[in-house]
Amino acid sequence: MVHPNGYAWWYIDALSDDGQNGITIIAFIGSVFSPYYARARRKGVADPLNHCAVNVAIYRKQGGCWTMTERPRVAVSRTANSFTIGPSRLSWDGKSLIIRLNEISVPIPGRVSGTVRVVPTAITRKYFSLNEDGNHWWWPIAPCARVQVALDHPHLRWQGDGYFDMNSGDDPLEQGFSDWQWSRGAMQDGTAILYEARRRDGSRFDLAVKFDPQGRMEVFAPPPAAPLKRTGWKVVRSVRSDGEARLVRTLENAPFYARSVVSAKLLGEPVTLMHESLSLDRFKMPIVQAMLPFRMPRARK
Structure with a gap:
């Protein structure tokens, strides 16, 4: 159940084995x-089920x-094993998450359709509370997974190492946090995840964990923060790394958010990270709110 004014999201990412696609x-x-x-929400208590979306970035x-x-x-419809939003559907068949997409891209209209299958090596049972009030949570459902992409529009066929998690909360995200840096990367024997968040009260949530393919978790000391070049919108980026880190590619460059591919070193091993930087102070700015509908249209049904 998602509380009024609250949220839940299920996140999947993957990079192809040849490094050419994500x-x-x-x-x-x-x-x-x-x-x-x-x-x-500004008008009062809002129904989260009246504001659902499938975000796909290729x-x-x-x-x-x-x-x-x-x-x-x-x-929108939900069952114990499925979640349908408009013409797209996520379902769990007992061994894998199957995502059937049928969306229209923006700002240039185009079809995005086909199937993405996420096959976890294990499902974890570890939840993390992100703040002392216990009203924001993170669940790394499948830190280690193989992802199979079979899209018809655009035509894409590839597979690679991927990741599947969930975040949820009882209050708006921007009320609990001002910014965060998050990254995950496939390693030789598992997945490393770095999570750093600055809460509204000035305290921090800092976590560095590694999961092996069986879902066993190991906490490790976060290495020093390595600064990365700011985005064109001047969003601050940094990553934890044993030594120098390198920005490989900026995937998303928005006024309050950046998604990047970063080369770093963790636990003595080179690793390619899917990395995100989020500024919720910027997100709240009226000018940013006015820009968002151009990337996030709303349908009537």
């Missing part, structure tokens, strides 16, 4: 970055694409 998929209940949901040399159409409650 994908992220996020299914939202109570879309945390939605200007429509923010407007509804990265390739020929050019990427982006979808994030928000849909109302009438276009």
